[in-house]
Amino acid sequence: MIVFNINSNDVLVGRRNGKLFSCNNSCPHRGASLSKGDFNGNNIVCYMHGYEYNVFTGKLVHMKSWKKDESWMEQSFEWRKSNDLTLYPVIEKDDIIYLEFGQGN
Amino acid sequence: MSASIKKESVPKIVALEVLEKNGVNVEKLKESITKGVGAEFTTYYYYTILRMHCTGLEGEGIKEIVEDARIEDRNHFEAMVPRLYELGGNLPRDIRKFADQAGCPDAYLPDNWEDINSILKVLLEAEQCAIRSWGEVCDMTTGKDPRTYDIAQRIMQEEVEHEAWFIELLSKRPSGHFRRRFVGQSPHTGSQGSLIHL
Numbered sequence: 001m002i003v004f005n006i007n008s009n010d011v012l013v014g015r016r017n018g019k020l021f022s023c024n025n026s027c028p029h030r031g032a033s034l035s036k037g038d039f040n041g042n043n044i045v046c047y048m049h050g051y052e053y054n055v056f057t058g059k060l061v062h063m064k065s066w067k068k069d070e071s072w073m074e075q076s077f078e079w080r081k082s083n084d085l086t087l088y089p090v091i092e093k094d095d096i097i098y099l100e101f102g103q104g105n
Numbered sequence: 106m107s108a109s110i111k112k113e114s115v116p117k118i119v120a121l122e123v124l125e126k127n128g129v130n131v132e133k134l135k136e137s138i139t140k141g142v143g144a145e146f147t148t149y150y151y152y153t154i155l156r157m158h159c160t161g162l163e164g165e166g167i168k169e170i171v172e173d174a175r176i177e178d179r180n181h182f183e184a185m186v187p188r189l190y191e192l193g194g195n196l197p198r199d200i201r202k203f204a205d206q207a208g209c210p211d212a213y214l215p216d217n218w219e220d221i222n223s224i225l226k227v228l229l230e231a232e233q234c235a236i237r238s239w240g241e242v243c244d245m246t247t248g249k250d251p252r253t254y255d256i257a258q259r260i261m262q263e264e265v266e267h268e269a270w271f272i273e274l275l276s277k278r279p280s281g282h283f284r285r286r287f288v289g290q291s292p293h294t295g296s297q298g299s300l301i302h303l
Contacts, residue, residue: 008125008130026133031136031241032241047237048208048234048237048238048241049234066210069215069223070216071215071217071223072213072227073214073215075211076205078205079210
């Protein structure tokens, strides 16, 4: 995975199972750098709170529970909720990767 | 909703212009700082409850350590908030919104708090989240915004020390530290100008 800075926005570009993906590097939950995370299949796992997003659909796939132990209280829904990942269209042509970032960029 | 001021009444801010020219995304930085200070503030609140439950022979033994972490986390809030306003940001007007956007989960008192290890695990998780949170701010500002970086790295140094305390209490690994000179000393952020009580 590589992070590019475009107009002060960090864009993450990578390949998963041979397929290109591109997304905003900022986790939609609390803004952590997704490039520091690991993969679980096609899901990128945020290193800060363990949320998982599918890098091809952008969907939030797994929201970590804090009730890891019966004695722990779950976090409030307001704190837990998250948007989906921001994806950018990406294609590869003649060994060059093209990324559509914003309108006409 | 935040307090609003007429934008035209604020003159050009060179300190912000410099950051933008250095490639800092100031809006994202303000968001990250607001989340970070939100976590410090909520942690201060929840550590108060956790400390109250450090009782009995074992609990009393760690009460002062929890108190150091509690007061130092409050100091972190005090140290960074002035910088947020310098950057043109502000705290949410509603404290509920402030808590909901905090960068780290609430450090709730566990049901089995009589087991002191259960409290230590909550404390450890909170410190580890804070390290990641301020690490993000350090990464965003290193070599670009020395003022924010300086405060964030001081906070992070103390969070790393807090993590070490709780790991040592849980794992009994050898320890390199002794005790603070006074409660909530904040040896790194204590030199920040806004901490007038230190």
